[in-house]
Amino acid sequence: MEWLxxxxxxxxxxxxxxxxxxxxxxAGLYSERAGVFDIGLEGKMLIGAFTAGTVAALTGSAWLGxxxxxxxxxxxxxxxxxxxxxxxxxxxxxxxxxNFIAAGxxxxxxxxxxxxxxxxPQLTNQERFMSLxxxxxxxxxxxxxxxxxxxxxxxxxxxxxxxAFLAVPLTWWxxxxxxxxxxxxxxxxxxxxxxxxxxxxxxxxxxxVACCGVLCGFAGAYLSxxxxxxxxxxxxxxxxxxALAALIFAKWRPIPAMWACLLFGVLDAISIRLQGVPIxxxxxxxxxxxxxxxxxxxxxxxxxxxxxxxxxxxxxxxYVKEK
Amino acid sequence: xSAPSRELPRWxxxxxxxxxxxxxxxxxTGLVFLAIGESPLESVAIMVNGAFGYGTGLGYTLFYTTDFxxxxxxxxxxxxxxxxxxxxxxxxxxxxxxxxxxxxxxGFLPMVIIIPLAIIGAALFGAGxxxxxxxxxxxxxxxxxxxxIMFNFIAAALMIYLLVNVMSPKGSMNPETRPFDxxxxxxxxxxxxxxxxxxxxxxxxxxxxxxxxICAAAAYAGMKPQRLIIIAMLISGGLSGFxxxxxxxxxxxxxxxxxxxxxxxxxxxxxxxxxxHPFGIILAAILFGALYQGGADLSFEKPTxxxxxxxxxxxxxxLFAGALEHMFRPRIAHFFTKPLxxxxx
Numbered sequence: 014m015e016w017l018x019x020x021x022x023x024x025x026x027x028x029x030x031x032x033x034x035x036x037x038x039x040a041g042l043y044s045e046r047a048g049v050f051d052i053g054l055e056g057k058m059l060i061g062a063f064t065a066g067t068v069a070a071l072t073g074s075a076w077l078g079x080x081x082x083x084x085x086x087x088x089x090x091x092x093x094x095x096x097x098x099x100x101x102x103x104x105x106x107x108x109x110x111x112n113f114i115a116a117g118x119x120x121x122x123x124x125x126x127x128x129x130x131x132x133x134p135q136l137t138n139q140e141r142f143m144s145l146x147x148x149x150x151x152x153x154x155x156x157x158x159x160x161x162x163x164x165x166x167x168x169x170x171x172x173x174x175x176x177a178f179l180a181v182p183l184t185w186w187x188x189x190x191x192x193x194x195x196x197x198x199x200x201x202x203x204x205x206x207x208x209x210x211x212x213x214x215x216x217x218x219x220x221x222v223a224c225c226g227v228l229c230g231f232a233g234a235y236l237s238x239x240x241x242x243x244x245x246x247x248x249x250x251x252x253x254x255x256a257l258a259a260l261i262f263a264k265w266r267p268i269p270a271m272w273a274c275l276l277f278g279v280l281d282a283i284s285i286r287l288q289g290v291p292i293x294x295x296x297x298x299x300x301x302x303x304x305x306x307x308x309x310x311x312x313x314x315x316x317x318x319x320x321x322x323x324x325x326x327x328x329x330x331x332y333v334k335e336k
Numbered sequence: 337x338s339a340p341s342r343e344l345p346r347w348x349x350x351x352x353x354x355x356x357x358x359x360x361x362x363x364x365t366g367l368v369f370l371a372i373g374e375s376p377l378e379s380v381a382i383m384v385n386g387a388f389g390y391g392t393g394l395g396y397t398l399f400y401t402t403d404f405x406x407x408x409x410x411x412x413x414x415x416x417x418x419x420x421x422x423x424x425x426x427x428x429x430x431x432x433x434x435x436x437x438x439x440x441x442x443g444f445l446p447m448v449i450i451i452p453l454a455i456i457g458a459a460l461f462g463a464g465x466x467x468x469x470x471x472x473x474x475x476x477x478x479x480x481x482x483x484x485i486m487f488n489f490i491a492a493a494l495m496i497y498l499l500v501n502v503m504s505p506k507g508s509m510n511p512e513t514r515p516f517d518x519x520x521x522x523x524x525x526x527x528x529x530x531x532x533x534x535x536x537x538x539x540x541x542x543x544x545x546x547x548x549x550i551c552a553a554a555a556y557a558g559m560k561p562q563r564l565i566i567i568a569m570l571i572s573g574g575l576s577g578f579x580x581x582x583x584x585x586x587x588x589x590x591x592x593x594x595x596x597x598x599x600x601x602x603x604x605x606x607x608x609x610x611x612x613h614p615f616g617i618i619l620a621a622i623l624f625g626a627l628y629q630g631g632a633d634l635s636f637e638k639p640t641x642x643x644x645x646x647x648x649x650x651x652x653x654x655l656f657a658g659a660l661e662h663m664f665r666p667r668i669a670h671f672f673t674k675p676l677x678x679x680x681x
Contacts, residue, residue, distance in 0.1 A: 052485065096659035105420055105481055106608065107659035109601055113651025118368070120644035125372040131642070254485055261482060299501065305493035308486040312468075315478035315486075324479065 017157060021165040023282045029170065029240065031278025032177045033058065033232045033249075037256035038263070038270045039184050040228035044090075046188065046265055047221030048201035048327040053093055053108035054229055055253025056115030061086040061233020063119035066133035066244030067126070069140045069237075078140070078238045079173075083230030089115070090226025091219070098218045101331035112253075120246045131246040133237070142171040142239040171239045173231065180228070184267040197221055201325035204332040214332045232256075258311040264322050277307045344669055350611050354657060356664050358609075358623075361656035365649050374641060379634055386633025387626035393633065395526070395539020401618075401625030402541075402582045405548040407603025408621055409555050410575035412612040414480075417568035423469060423484025424576040424600030426491030427462040431577025432584045433495065434461030436503070436513055436591035439584075443517025450520050454585055455547070455578070462577020463570040465491060470569030480569070488600075499593055512592035522586040542586035544578070549618070551575060556614040576600060598647070605654040608661070624650065 037054045044051040061082035069078030089111055096102040096110075123131040147168035153160035188194035199207045200217045208214050232252075237244040259277055263269035284303030291297045314322055366376035387397045407424045414421035434457035442450055469487055472478035499511040522542040529536055583595045602624055609623070610616030631646035656663075 050481075052481070092655075096655065100660055100662045102659035102662060104659075105422065106604060106654060109422070109604055110651050110655035110659050113598075113601070113647055113654060115651075117644040117647030117649075117651055121368075121372065121642050121648060124642050124644070125640060131644075251489060254489060257482070258486060299497050301493040301497040301500075305490045308489045308493075312472070312478075312483055312486050312490075315476075315483055316472050317476050317478070 021161040027278040027282040030281040031274040034274040036232035040225040044225035050104040053111035056112035057229035058233040059115040061230040062237040065234035066237035070134045079234045082234040086230035087226030094222040133244040136242040357657040361652040383630030387630035391537025395541040396629040400628040402545045403599045404621035406578045408606030408617040411607040414572040426488035427573040427576035428579035430465040431458040431462035432580035439516040439520035458577035459574035463574040466573025470566045474565040540587045544582040552614040608658040
C-alpha cells in the first residue's frame with residue numbers, strides 16, 4: 014500500500030502546484046477570448062503576490078491581503094487595457110512593459126518598506142490562508158484508496174485551492190451559458206459583428222481584462238499568503254508563462270484548462286519527487302528536462318502534431334470602429 | 337485622428353513624439369522616486385554623471401549600449417518581416433554556448449582566428465535556436481510570439497542542465513565553465529588604444545562594440561523588408577547571439593548562468609524607440625546603456641535605491657514609448673496639421 018500512499022501524496026501536491034497556474038490560466042482565458050493577448054500574467058501575479066504579502070503583514074488579515082492583491086492586479090490589468098484597447102498599442106509590448114514594471118517595483122518597494130532583502134515580513138498562521146482539514150480526514154487516512162483520496166487528495170488544502178477549482182465551472186458557465194459570455198467570445202472572434210449589434214467592443218474588452226486582473230490577483234495571493242508565508246522577490250518564477258502555455262494547450266477552453274494545469278502540476282510534483290532518483294531502465298531524468306516539458310509540449314501542440322490550437326480570430330488586433 | 341496624422345513632418349514623427357513619450361516615462365519615474373523617498377532631481381544628476389560624467393562610467397555605458405544594439409537590431413529585423421521575435425533572450429543564451437564551444441577547446445589558437453570563429457559560433461547557435469520557431473511559423477503557422485517565449489524557457493532549462501551537469505569543471509560546485517584562455521578574450525578598447533599610444537579610462541568596453549556598429553551599418557545598407565520569414569528570423573537570432581560576444585567573450589570570459597539578464601527583452605523597447613531604424617536603434621541603445629550604468633552608480637551612491645529601480649524605469653519606457661506610443665500622437669498631430677487644414681478650407 015506504500016505506492017498508493019505515494020500517489021496520493023503526489024496528487025495532493027500536484028493540486029497545490031496547479032492552483033496558481035489555474036488562476037492565471039483562467040485569467041488569460043477571459044482576456045484572450047475577448048481578443049486581448051496577455052503575456053503580462055506573470056507581472057500581474059507578481060504584483061498580486063507582493064500586495065497580498067504586504068497588506069496581510071500590515072493588517073494581519075489574509076482576506077484584506079487577498080482583496081488588496083485583486084485591486085492591485087486589476088489596476089495593472091486596466092493599464093494593459095488602457096494601452097491596448099483605448100490607445101490601440103501593441104498588446105505584446107504592453108505585456109512586456111507590465112512584466113518589467115512588476116519585477117522592478119515589487120523588489121524595490123519591498124526593500125524600501127521592509128528592508129529585509131526585498132521580502133515581505135514572515136506571516137503568522139493567522140495572517141495566511143491555512144489548510145482546512147475535512148471532517149474525519151485523520152480517521153479515514155488508513156482506509157485504502159477512498160480514505161487516502163479523501164484525506165490526502167481532497168482534504169487539507171486551503172480555501173483558495175477550492176476557489177480555483179470552483180472558478181473552472183463558473184468560468185465555463187459564464188462563458189457558454191450567459192449573455193455576457195457570448196458577447197465576450199464574440200468580441201474575440203468578430204468584433205465588428207458585436208459592434209453592429211450595438212454593444213461596445215471596448216467596454217466588453219475592458220470587462221474581460223478586469224476579470225483577468227481579478228484572477229491574477231488570486232493567483233498572486235495564493236503564492237504569497239497561502240502557499241508561502243510571505244512574498245519573496247520574483248516568486249512567480251515563470252508561472253505566468255506556464256499558465257500561458259496551459260491556456261494554449263487547453264485551446265482557450267476552461268475545462269481543458271483545468272486538466273492542462275493539473276498535468277503541469279503533476280509534472281512539477283513528480284520532478285521534485287524524482288530529483289536525483291533513478292528510474293528503472295532510464296536512469297536519472299534531469300530535473301531541468303521535467304521543468305521544460307510544459308514548454309516543449311506546448312510547442313509540439315502549436316506545431317499541430319497533437320491536435321491544433323486555434324487562437325481567437327481577433328486576438329491581438331485592436332478594434333477600430335468603422336465610421 | 338486618422339487622416340491628419342499622415343501629414344506629420346518627419347522630425348515630429350521620429351523626434352518629437354518619441355521624446356514626449358520618453359518625458360512621460362521619466363515623469364512617472366520621478367513619482368516612483370518620490371514614493372521611495374528620494375529626490376528625483378538629485379537622482380537624475382547622479383545617473384547622468386554616472387553614465388557620462390567620467391571615463392570609466394562612459395565606457396560602461398557604451399559596454400551596455402553594445403548589448404542593446406545587438407538585441408535592438410535583432411528585434412528590428414524580425415519586425416520588418418512582420419514578425420515578433422521575443423526570443424532574443426533564449427537566442428542570446430544559446431549564442432553564449434556557441435561562443436564557449438569555440439573559446440574553450442580552441443583557446444590555443446591565435447586571436448585573429450578565434451575571433452571570427454566565435455562570431456560564427458554565436459551567429460550559428462543564435463540563429464539555430466531561432467530556426468525551429470521560424471520554421472513552425474513559416475510552414476505550420478504556429479505563432480512565433482508564443483513559440484519564442486517557450487523557447488526562452490527551454491533554453492534556460494537546457495543551459496542550466498549543461499552548466500550544472502556537463503560543462504562545469506569536475507569537482508566545481510559553480511554552474512559555470514572554466515575561464516577562457518587569454519587568446520579567447522576579446523580585447524578591451526582601452527588596451528587597443530593604449531597600443532596606439534592613446535590613454536583612456538579602463539572599462540569592460542571591448543571590440544564587440546565596433547562589431548555592433550558594423551552590424552548596424554550593414555543593417556542600414558541592407559535592410560529591406562525581408563519577406564522570407566525563416567531568413568529574417570535566422571538573421572534576428574544570429575544578431576541576438578552576438579550579445580554573447582560582448583558579455584561572454586568580452587567581459588566574463590567564461591560561460592555562466594543568466595548572463596542575458598533581460599537584455600533580449602529590452603531590445604524590443606530599443607527597436608521600438610529607434611523606430612526600427614539602425615541609427616535610431618543606436619541612439620536608443622545609448623539611452624538604455626546610460627540608464628543601466630547611471631542606475632548602477634545611483635544604487636551604489638544611494639543604498640535605498642536598488643538596481644531593481646532600473647528595471648522599473650525600463651518598464652516605464654517600454655510602456656510609454658512602446659505600448660502607449662499613440663497616446664500623445666493625435667494631439668501632437670492635431671497641433672501640427674491645423675494650419676494645413678485651414679488653408680484647404
